[in-house]
Amino acid sequence: MSEPNYLHAPLSEVDLRHLLTEIGKKARLASRAMAKASTQQKNTALLQMAMLVRSHASELKVANAKDLAQAAASGNDAAFIDRLTLTDQVIESMAVGLEQIVILQDPIGEITNLKKRPTGIEVSQMRVPLGVIGIIYESRPNVTIDAAALCIKSGNATILRGGSEAIASNTALAKIIQLALEKAGLPADGVQVVPTVDRAAVGLMITMPEYIDVIVPRGGKSLIARLMKDGRVPMIKHLDGICHTYVDDEADITKSITVCDNAKTQRYSPCNAMESLLVHVKVAAKFLPPLCKIYQDKGVELRVCRKTKGILAAAGFEGMSKLVDAVEEDWRTEYLAPILSIKVVDSLDDAITHINTYGSQHTDAIMTENSSHAQQFMREVDSASVMHNASTRFADGFEYGLGAEIGISNDKLHARGPVGLEGLTSLKYLVKGDGSIRV
Amino acid sequence: MSEPNYLHAPLSEVDLRHLLTEIGKKARLASRAMAKASTQQKNTALLQMAMLVRSHASELKVANAKDLAQAAASGNDAAFIDRLTLTDQVIESMAVGLEQIVILQDPIGEITNLKKRPTGIEVSQMRVPLGVIGIIYESRPNVTIDAAALCIKSGNATILRGGSEAIASNTALAKIIQLALEKAGLPADGVQVVPTVDRAAVGLMITMPEYIDVIVPRGGKSLIARLMKDGRVPMIKHLDGICHTYVDDEADITKSITVCDNAKTQRYSPCNAMESLLVHVKVAAKFLPPLCKIYQDKGVELRVCRKTKGILAAAGFEGMSKLVDAVEEDWRTEYLAPILSIKVVDSLDDAITHINTYGSQHTDAIMTENSSHAQQFMREVDSASVMHNASTRFADGFEYGLGAEIGISNDKLHARGPVGLEGLTSLKYLVKGDGSIRV
Numbered sequence: 043m044s045e046p047n048y049l050h051a052p053l054s055e056v057d058l059r060h061l062l063t064e065i066g067k068k069a070r071l072a073s074r075a076m077a078k079a080s081t082q083q084k085n086t087a088l089l090q091m092a093m094l095v096r097s098h099a100s101e102l103k104v105a106n107a108k109d110l111a112q113a114a115a116s117g118n119d120a121a122f123i124d125r126l127t128l129t130d131q132v133i134e135s136m137a138v139g140l141e142q143i144v145i146l147q148d149p150i151g152e153i154t155n156l157k158k159r160p161t162g163i164e165v166s167q168m169r170v171p172l173g174v175i176g177i178i179y180e181s182r183p184n185v186t187i188d189a190a191a192l193c194i195k196s197g198n199a200t201i202l203r204g205g206s207e208a209i210a211s212n213t214a215l216a217k218i219i220q221l222a223l224e225k226a227g228l229p230a231d232g233v234q235v236v237p238t239v240d241r242a243a244v245g246l247m248i249t250m251p252e253y254i255d256v257i258v259p260r261g262g263k264s265l266i267a268r269l270m271k272d273g274r275v276p277m278i279k280h281l282d283g284i285c286h287t288y289v290d291d292e293a294d295i296t297k298s299i300t301v302c303d304n305a306k307t308q309r310y311s312p313c314n315a316m317e318s319l320l321v322h323v324k325v326a327a328k329f330l331p332p333l334c335k336i337y338q339d340k341g342v343e344l345r346v347c348r349k350t351k352g353i354l355a356a357a358g359f360e361g362m363s364k365l366v367d368a369v370e371e372d373w374r375t376e377y378l379a380p381i382l383s384i385k386v387v388d389s390l391d392d393a394i395t396h397i398n399t400y401g402s403q404h405t406d407a408i409m410t411e412n413s414s415h416a417q418q419f420m421r422e423v424d425s426a427s428v429m430h431n432a433s434t435r436f437a438d439g440f441e442y443g444l445g446a447e448i449g450i451s452n453d454k455l456h457a458r459g460p461v462g463l464e465g466l467t468s469l470k471y472l473v474k475g476d477g478s479i480r481v
Numbered sequence: 482m483s484e485p486n487y488l489h490a491p492l493s494e495v496d497l498r499h500l501l502t503e504i505g506k507k508a509r510l511a512s513r514a515m516a517k518a519s520t521q522q523k524n525t526a527l528l529q530m531a532m533l534v535r536s537h538a539s540e541l542k543v544a545n546a547k548d549l550a551q552a553a554a555s556g557n558d559a560a561f562i563d564r565l566t567l568t569d570q571v572i573e574s575m576a577v578g579l580e581q582i583v584i585l586q587d588p589i590g591e592i593t594n595l596k597k598r599p600t601g602i603e604v605s606q607m608r609v610p611l612g613v614i615g616i617i618y619e620s621r622p623n624v625t626i627d628a629a630a631l632c633i634k635s636g637n638a639t640i641l642r643g644g645s646e647a648i649a650s651n652t653a654l655a656k657i658i659q660l661a662l663e664k665a666g667l668p669a670d671g672v673q674v675v676p677t678v679d680r681a682a683v684g685l686m687i688t689m690p691e692y693i694d695v696i697v698p699r700g701g702k703s704l705i706a707r708l709m710k711d712g713r714v715p716m717i718k719h720l721d722g723i724c725h726t727y728v729d730d731e732a733d734i735t736k737s738i739t740v741c742d743n744a745k746t747q748r749y750s751p752c753n754a755m756e757s758l759l760v761h762v763k764v765a766a767k768f769l770p771p772l773c774k775i776y777q778d779k780g781v782e783l784r785v786c787r788k789t790k791g792i793l794a795a796a797g798f799e800g801m802s803k804l805v806d807a808v809e810e811d812w813r814t815e816y817l818a819p820i821l822s823i824k825v826v827d828s829l830d831d832a833i834t835h836i837n838t839y840g841s842q843h844t845d846a847i848m849t850e851n852s853s854h855a856q857q858f859m860r861e862v863d864s865a866s867v868m869h870n871a872s873t874r875f876a877d878g879f880e881y882g883l884g885a886e887i888g889i890s891n892d893k894l895h896a897r898g899p900v901g902l903e904g905l906t907s908l909k910y911l912v913k914g915d916g917s918i919r920v
């Protein structure tokens with residue numbers, strides 16, 4: 043395998059536009075062949091990718107070492123370097139991930155909703171690829187493989203734009219992907235990595251609806267907000283996860299403690315971790331002290347309303363170091379850290395109103411043994427995932443059985459919540475007649 | 482019923498923004514109640530609307546007369562005045578349309594895809610409203626009733642912005658809609674008409690994603706293109722319909738003549754009328770002369786490729802007055818008129834490539850008795866509707882059995898093709914556990 047090339051320096055505006063237009067045209071052309079590819083061809087490409095990732099592990103690590111040296115020289119922190127590093131373990135998990143996508147059912151070509159109409163025509167819908175998917179992501183090079191694999195399986199062409207810090211790793215991975223596509227009889231241009239460190243490439247990608255059908259941004263809130271501001275291409279995007287658990291007056295206290303502990307502390311950084319806890323006033327005195335004891339032991343800072351403060355004071359938490367008065371801003375904050383806001387509410391209606399006002403329409407849960415309370419909550423809370431007696435941490439493509447996840451969507455149009463292969467597809471109408479005409 | 486009010490003169494930018502912000506806030510609030518409404522409440526509102534439209538026919542015509550007088554004074558043409566006029570027949574058909582929407586199944590609350598996961602949680606999806614729908618349309622006031630009714634039935638709040646020429650008619654209709662909502666115990670703000678002739682209101686609506694979840698523009702290509710340029714709110718939009726029929730080498734000639742006649746001449750102005758005819762070279766000499774005789778008799782102008790011209794010359798069409806050499810631009814033109822472009826192609830593959838290159842991804846048909854040719858065409862033509870042995874004129878919500886249609890979408894994300902009630906909804910995930918935690 044020859045060493046992959048990419049452009050080290052920023053380009054002139056004209057050259058960059060030319061580069062991206064060429065990539066766009068090639069992707070559009072390749073998307074026709076990708077859409078026609080058989081399940082076997084797509085699976086062959088994925089298995090070849092798995093094989094090549096393993097057999098080229100040392101070349102990948104050499105390319106990755108360049109990125110790591112550059113990143114260290116630029117003074118990036120340890121967490122950043124960690125996300126950027128391709129260890130043997132990361133490489134093996136990319137290969138295993140590919141093999142898992144092979145097993146998933148091919149969504150393309152499925153025909154549903156067949157109806158015979160009074161005019162004699164037969165109308166149905168066929169699942170088809172979206173066309174060209176643009177993926178914009180940050181430093182993890184394994185996204186290059188994961189995202190490309192999901193797009194290949196769903197019959198789409200892909201343009202990948204990873205962080206410029208991972209350019210050597212990503213172009214090396216692209217080389218492998220393109221080799222695998224060719225071995226499966228598919229066009230190498232079915233997956234392209236934008237081969238430049240020039241950050242202006244992102245700004246162009248999001249304004250090329252003629253070449254890119256949908257952008258999937260995978261990254262932090264500030265990246266997404268920036269893309270939303272300037273984007274002309276539709277996006278499947280995830281902004282933030284201000285997830286709530288509401289503990290109802292008819293909640294089982296023991297279950298609720300277990301679930302609220304898990305929702306907050308199992309991991310702090312994922313978007314589906316609980317950030318705000320609402321407790322019905324009738325159970326607050328019984329429920330909050332034992333739960334807050336657990337949080338205290340795990341070092342979770344609590345930002346609480348006045349009623350919560352009173353209850354905790356009465357229970358002897360007065361001197362707790364990590365106990366803070368909540369301010370308005372806390373109700374709209376995604377901490378992604380060992381911090382939790384807590385509010386006592388007077389009713390289920392108040393809880394629902396609070397969530398619909400301050401939440402981010404991501405994932406919200408109710409703890410209750412009363413099924414009509416649960417039903418009201420599930421129906422009226424306007425979020426992508428609503429849960430009953432379960433930890434918000436379940437909001438995830440794998441947990442939902444989607445097999446894999448290209449991202450999570452906060453939007454209501456197209457895909458909502460965790461987005462699997464089906465979210466990368468669309469439906470077209472098929473009409474079959476026998477010389478049928480409209481009268 | 483008191484006379485409805487609206488603003489005759491353009492507003493200052495500050496006042497207009499204030500007006501639309503207030504409308505947006507009220508719509509957002511009302512959307513919660515609309516989402517919770519029972520099927521019975523929604524149907525009551527629709528039946529009340531039908532009753533009130535009929536019983537207030539004379540008031541509606543008085544309001545409409547104001548618009549008509551203004552439109553005539555402004556020198557609008559007869560076709561424009563015709564679209565604007567509320568006759569007894571138009572009023573009755575609005576009422577009948579409402580009764581038809583009552584009969585449609587309520588999509589909201591339906592639960593699908595229930596799965597029990599290995600972790601013990603049950604995952605399913607519930608159909609929910611989108612929230613607030615903005616409808617931007619031109620002079621026909623009956624759209625006010627049709628669009629409001631579909632949004633009510635699908636549990637959404639609606640902000641309607643019709644043509645400023647129909648402002649008196651639309652505010653009178655809005656009054657009726659709001660009265661009907663109140664009679665059904667629903668908030669009057671569930672449907673609001675923007676009460677100003679100021680055209681800048683449209684520019685604000687399409688940049689208020691905090692209040693409007695989706696915009697449905699119903700109007701000509703130039704309106705849509707302008708909205709796309711500046712819009713920040715997702716749109717369910719229809720651009721153009723450059724619809725093709727491809728007559729294959731294995732087509733039944735008699736069926737093909739009947740269907741191609743219907744697709745072009747049954748009506749000239751709809752977006753699903755055929756604009757471009759592709760004919761396999763093997764059948765062109767046999768097929769084109771009899772069909773073109775029909776077109777000639779109906780006064781259809783033909784813009785043809787060189788091969789077509791040769792075939793028609795040989796068949797004695799030489800002196801036909803409406804026979805023109807096609808230029809490149811013809812292949813990308815939506816005539817919406819008695820004009821048709823015709824091209825002879827060498828193969829099915831060439832036909833597919835031509836359609837995917839010059840078409841508008843709206844509706845394209847193949848005439849063939851060979852089912853594998855049909856399958857290839859249906860799969861590879863990248864359009865919202867693909868048809869086999871049927872007239873493109875069937876591409877329509879009513880013909881497809883959707884019951885009613887809010888619009889037709891050229892997009893691939895969310896809804897594609899004719900959009901019925903389901904296109905105004907989304908799915909949310911429901912997760913049910915029993916104190917379930919993620920490990």
